[in-house]
Structures are given as C-alpha cells and as structure tokens.
Amino acid sequence: MANRERRGVLALLLAMVLLLTGCSTETVVGQPSPKYPMPKLADPDNIPELDPLPETPTWDEFMDSLENSVKRRANNGTVTDTSRLEQIVDELSDADPEDPGVQAVMRTVMRAARTQSYLPPAIEQSGKASSAGTLDWQSCGEGGLECASLQVPLDYDDPNGETIEIKIDRYPATDPDKRIGVLLSNPGGPGGSGLDFLPGWYESLTDEIKASFDVISFDPRGVGQSDGLTCGSVDTSANPNPYPNGDSEEDEFTEYAEDAAAACEQAGPLLDHVGAVNVVKDMEEMRKAMGEEQISYVGYSYGTVLGQVYANLYPESLRATVLDGMVDTAITKQELSSKQNAAFDNALRRFTKTCPEACTGLAQYVIQQAAQTPYPSTYLTAQESVDDYIASISISSMLRTPENWPLLAWSLREAAANGDGTLLMLIAELGAGISIFDGSVSGGDGLSGDAFNAVMCEDFDVAPLDEAYQMARTDNRLHPVFASPPDVLCNVWPTEREPLGPLTWPEELPMLLVSTTGDPATPHSMAQTVVSRNPSAVLLTHNGDGHTVYGGQDKCVDKNVNTFLIDLELPKKGTVCK
Template sequence: MTTTSTSRRALAAVAALTAGLLTATAPTASATGHPLQWAACPDVPEADCATLTVPVDWSDPHGPTVDLAVARRAATDPARRIGVVVVNPGGPGGSGVEFAQDAPSTFSPEVLARFDVVGFDPRGVGASSPILCDLGAVGVAYPDGRPDTPERFDQLAAYNRALAAECRTHTGPVFDRVDAQSAVRDMDALRAALGERKISYFGQSYGTLYGQEYAERYGDRLRAMVVDSVVDAGSGQPGLLVASARAAEDVFATFTRWCDATPSCALHGRDVPALYTDLRGRAGRGELHEPGRPDYPLTAAKLADRTVRAGYGPDWARLADFLVELETQTPETASVESSGPDEPQLSRKPGFAVLCQDFGGHAGSAADVARLDAEVRAAAPTIQAAPIWDLALLSCVGWQGPELNPAAPWTPRRAPEVLMLNSLHDPATGYEGAVEAARQARGKATLVTYEGSGHGVYTRTDCTRATVDAYLLDLTVPAAGTRCPAAG
C-alpha cells in the first residue's frame, strides 16, 4: 500500500475553487443538491477541478457536510467517448485528484481518448478535509518496544487514544467517518453528480477495497471494474498481518533467487539469508545505523521495512547494495544515542484512522500482540516481520473509534465481470489475497496473474496493458487463468 501527504497542487486547486472561479462549464447537481462546477485546475490547466459536497455521516444526510476535491481529464476524442472511469491510486492516503490529473502517465492514449478520467480525494485525504494532527501536542510519549507486555500495551493504548483525540480536535467530525463504506457512498454521489447512469472504475492497492465494496453495494451502476493489486476485503487485521508476513518472506526469497542468478548483484555467490539473519540480529542490538546517518539507529523493524519495500519496484540491485553497506558498519559507527522509539511519531500517517475503521480484529491485549508476533515469525522465518500491515496493528491498539467496515467476503452479484490483477510476488498485496478475493466473487471476477515482482500491474508489460485496455474499451474479459510473463 502507498500513503501520501496533502499535496501542494491539490490544496491550490481547492483554494482557487473556493475563491469562486468564473470559467466553469455548466454545472451538474450533486447528490446533496450542491452544484458541481468544473474549472481548469490551477497547476494542471489541461485538467478540470471541482468540489463535491456530501454528508459527513450518510445516515444523517442533513447533518454536517464535507467537501471532496475532484479532478477530471476529459476524453481527448469526444466523438468516440465511452463514458467515465473513476480512479483511485490506493494508500490509504493516495490522491485520486493527482491520479486523474496525471492520467497520461498511467493510461494508454486510446483509453484517454475514449474516457473521461475522474478522480477524487477520499474524505480525510489530500484536499478533502484531510486528517490533521499536531503530533507535538499529543502530550503522551510514544513508548519504546513492542506492546507485548501489559505495561507497554497500556502505554501504547494511552498514546493512540491521545493521538486520536488530538486528530479529532483538529479535523472535526469527518475523522470518525473515513471508512470505505462512506467512501463508496461518496463515489456513487460523484457518479450521480457526473450525470452518469453507469461508471467504469480503476483502483489500485487500497483502492481495490473501495472497488470491491462499490461492486457489492452498487454493482448495477458499474459498466466495468479493474482492481489492480488486491486487498482481501474478507480478512480482518490479524489475517492481513500474517498474510503480509508470508508476502514479505516470498519477496525476500525472490530477491535471493535474483541475486543467485545475477552476477552483477553485489551479493552474488553469497548466502544472502544468512547475511540478513546476521544483520537483523545486529540491528536488534543497536549496532546498525541508517546509511550516511550515524545518529539514526536502524532497528530490526526498519530493516525489514526497507527490505520489503524494495520489492515494490522491484529494485533488487539497490537492496543488495544497501545490505552490503550495512555489513561493513561496525558497532562503533552506530550512535549510542537513540533517535526515539521504533515507531517514531513522524511515521504515524493520518491513514491510521482509515485502517482502524475499515478492519476489525484489533489486538485487545499484550497477549494478542505476542500471539500475532509469533504467527508472523512462523510465517516469515527470515524477515520475521510484516512491515506493510504492522503499522495497522500498532496504530489500532486501544482504538475507541467506530469500526464501520467489518471484514466480510464480498459478493458482487449485480456487478459485471470484474477484472483483477496481481503480481505473483507482491510485497504489499500478496498474491494469496488476490486468489482469495477472486474465489469470494463466485464467478464474477477473473484474476490475471503477472508472473513477476512488484506492486501494481497495469503498466508492467504490453501483455498487462493490452489485457486491461481490451477490457475497459471493449469489455473483453480474458480467459480464466490468464497469465502475463514477467518483464525481461
């Protein structure tokens, strides 16, 4: 999963729009009666920007509202326009506004010719009333160590509750309504505001969760749906954590095989798992530091995170160089001064509220954390961590807010055939999750396997791009079991 901060471009777009641009095209009505006015985006004039007003709480449509930032890249060949494809890049925290504005860097010219590409910043993200937190005002220290003892668990719970209260104060009522169910209600309000009876959808990573929820709730309002790098909506936090550990171990094994087969790898001919085990031990003893930053210790958790995230690209050569650099460090070169806890405050992304509301099964005790940690170590004997989902585990300790999107298998009965894509070796959304999500769909989804590594499939090869384009443009569903070879 990807997480981004509020963008300067999106903020500028909203500032200009709220100042009242007069160059808008004819408005269409939103689901709440507010007009949707299109105007050239200030930083990307080739795209149009607007705001959509929706209820904070959809069960209280006359209560407080939230303004969502929206962007559109109009079809370049209006005479052949098919309709709208709504996009979401994932996160949680990715900007749909930026994704739509930058659509030419993702979609093929033919897709851009035939579709309006429309994206919105989900509530709490980017320019849509972003979650704001003054970490310096939390007033409770972030505790050192894993919350696997009652004392440390209670300390982390106290910190998380204070952080949530601080964020809630700065953000307002939308803080407690940033879940996927609210997001898909917003997406359907956008569909109505666009004047479209049906939309197509393209979601990546965490955006695949929104896609699954929309297909289940509003499947008859979909023309087509592509979900690329799939989050398993049917799993709670514990299941996702352990599956993430298996994905981490698989990514490391893939890196090891690459290094064994690639003479240019800086660790070619070496016992890479043994080296990593040694480095993990040294990191745990405080003997390693961030390369070029001797005052910043590299913990075992940070080592696992850096290792697994190298698989996003993937960038195996850089990972090998990184491990070699760590190997050459001596205990004396690592600072004895601690830069703070293993999960420093600055790493706490606003997306934690999304994760805690979307996925239940939060650890309720130190014993729960210890049990999950043991399961993670068993699932990933080399990496011994699940860095992609561990933040959710830690962030939701002590969570007292709502859980609005309970895990359940998705059942897109009224939806068209959904196209799913996943890398065989994906560090963030492991392949097993995509297989399970496809199974849950009960014949309403076709999974295409990219036989390589990395997070995100559509732009990988001619095969992956052609498969998606044929589906979006002509509704051509590939044969079951379709696989695209890894890029050379």
C-alpha cells in the first residue's frame, strides 16, 4: 500500500477529515495556557531506560505464534498472501532478540497476527429472509459462528423499491434451557465492522451471558460485507495548507473540501440513507426476521447513538439496553471534535504521570521532530516513515486503552532515542485494520472512512464555517499533539443533513449507561449530559481510563452489566466502579 493511501486509512482512527489524505503537514506550535500548560520537551540524549514489556517473547515463541496465526487464517480462508509478514520477519531476523526494543516490536507483530487471525471469512450465501420471517443461518466459522443476511429497503419511504443486503453473524446461546433471547451489539465508528468485532467480543463475555443469549452483530449499511458505500477519488494536487491561516487559505481549504464532498456523490443513492435512523430501522427488521418480540442491545461509542435512536423510535422492541461510551447527539460536529481533543490531551497527561522521568514532554518532542523529519521504520518497508500525522494517530490509538500505555512509552522512546518509528507505525496500522499478513485493509474495508463521513454528516449539526475554522485554530494551539485540520467537510456535504439533536426515550424503558471518567474518545461529560435529559436512565461510572470498558476490562462493571442483562436489575443510581 502506498504511503499516500496508508495515511488515508490511518486517518480514520482520529476521526480526522479524510479529504486531507496525502496532504503534507506542518507543525502547529502550541502556546502555554493556564488550562493546558505545555510540558518541557524531552531530551532525547537523556531519556531513562524503560522496564521491558511484560510477556516478551523469545524468537522461537515469536515464530511459533506467527505460524499458528497463519494456519488459523488459512483454515478459515481469510489469507492467501503472507508477503508483508514474511518481509517483517526477515528484517527482524538480523536484530538482537534480547533487545527490549526489538522484543516490543516482536510482541506487537504477534499481537497483530493473533488479533487478525480471528477475522471471519466473507460468505457467499444470501440468507435472505423467508416468507416465514426467519433468517437462513449457516455455519461459517469456528466456535459455532453462524452467518446470514437480510434484504432491507434502501429507502424506507419507498419500502417496495430497491433493496440492499445486511450481513449478520451470531453465536447461538450455548444452553437452550437458559436462553433469554438475542443480544445484539455494535462496536461504533461509525463505519466499524460488527462482523470483525464479534469474535473477539464474544470471547470477552462470561459463560453466563453466552449461555443466555444468541450473541449477534452485523455490518451496518455502507460498511464491510453489507452493501458498501464508496466515494470517488479526489485530486490531491491542490494540496491546500491543512492548517489554513487567513481568509485566502481558508477559501482554498473549503474549495478542497467541496471537491471531496462532491466526489462522494459517486456513491449513488445509498449516500442519502446511511444515518443512524436508517441503521436502526435495519436493526428493527433484523428483530422481526429473527422472530423476537424484544431484543437486548449493547452499543459502544457511536453504537450508543444507535441505542439512543432505537430507544426513541422502537422502545417496545428493547428488553435491556447497555450503552458504553456515550455520544451526545445534541452538539455540533465541531463541538464533538473539540471535546475529544481536550479529552485526549488530558489522557496524555495522565499517561505521562505513569512514567514521569522518561515520558514527560516525550510525545510533544516526537511530534515536533516528526513534522521536520519523519522517523524511518527500521523493520518495515522503506515508504513507511512516521511523520507527525501518523505519530499523532498512533498516540491517540494507544491512549484509548490503558493496558497499551507501557507500549506507548516504548514507542515514543524508540522514536526519540533511537530514531525508529516501527512501533508507532505498527500500532497505527493495527488500529486502522491494516493486515499484518499482506498489507491490505483487514476484513474488507476495515473502518469505512466513506461511511464514517456520510453518517456523521447526516446525523450531526455543524457550526458556521468561520466558527469552525476558529475552533480548529484554538484546539490546535491548546493541544498540538492532536492537531488536526479544520472539521468542515460536513459543512459542504452534498446531501441534506438530518441532525438527530437531543435524544430522549420513555421513562419506563430500562437503560444502563456506562461511562469512564478518563475516556478520551467519548468524554464522561457527554454521558452526564445525556442522563440529565433522561433522568430515569442509570449511569454506571467507571473511575478510570480508556475508551469503553464492558467486556473483561473491569469486574465491577461486568458484574453490574451482566446482572442487568440477565435479571433486568439496574445498579443503584450513583454507583461508581473504581
């Protein structure tokens, strides 16, 4: 994959404006402020040693793990080309396997191979809904995984018109005698593949949940194996300043955004019908096709938007709803970006406190240096250098999960002290779904950037252009590690926006909202705002760090959520898991 294309895929992690794929970047210099004082930059010649990462592999363990991952992918028909992995192993074979930095790379490659070896194969059968309102489930993977698909209207205002196909996977309840019903899930994005998400999520659930529910997920319309949405290409030769300064540069940037928005008209009529309301109507059709009077639902991140809309439109169809990582649909797209920038900045400062002697100012130093001279990736291909854009994406990706913070420290230290961007690039690629096996985008489309833009531009209102540019300048000055281009694509989007606005649902509907106080992607304040509009909902607060938590991350959260899902017993209001 060319570096220009690679950066376009990687940009999805930060929900950056995808129209800037391939553009050059320049450093946005942060200025001290009372709220976010900038730390002193690290001294690359005097960065203390870090403790080796836990579970570091020997060379034999490394090779055995990769061999098993390749076999697993070959068995389920999802890999035929391992050229990229072979190239990485060849480069690593000349390195010292006792070096902690090399071991960190080996560990990360193993992790990528192991994670991606569980991806389900694409299925050919249509599994269309029968006249009896059922789905044609067929075996399609390990552990009892079954697949089907459902024809739904492209336009619900024209129910007898053109249809599209939605792919659905499930793990049937392991104990029919204990079966409660269906537990539907969505990983968020928008643009995230539920089919790619499901095997790993299922593994994180308790045996009691697996016994009690058919555990199900799906690729939303426009994403992955369902009928996809693809925009046309954009001429990048204009190459406007991604951080425009002044009216003239802002006009050039807006024109470029207009070209990118216009290119999406090539996606056809689906472009008008991919927002949360349409996806929720698809979910309701799934419920009917499965013959269930009600379903239970767990939604993460943007999946919480789907849960809120479902509760608003079809409250009678929901048995129990868990929303983890709340998104507030009442704010503008630019306000959401601003809140996320501040939250990621706060997460970076908490990360720094875990290794203050080695990590203070380290991220800021790496971003500043990468903007001037990209870091080469020693064990990857020549074109995979890490500039400030990719470094920022990698940092944000690792900040989402506290367990990754020691790896983030190693990634930054290897770049600053040894000039090697390998770890930063591998983590950015892993988060964006780039295959460690052949360099392709895993699971078909990975996180669909075209679908992401189409959904966000339909579901959210926008600030006026001049205000959007001012907000970007302010955010980039306060949070330079997470500096991003102005969020104006939705201002010039070619289809009509239908902002969701503040969402509410009936008071009698049992709803459990889960929020982490240090969540960098969906700040805790958004959950508090949503609860204030829906006082009957219960907010379960996780006092900690990371983006979303249910599913093996915290025993207290899992216990409360599982009790609700199985027994419909909500925790007391004000419950905090520390």
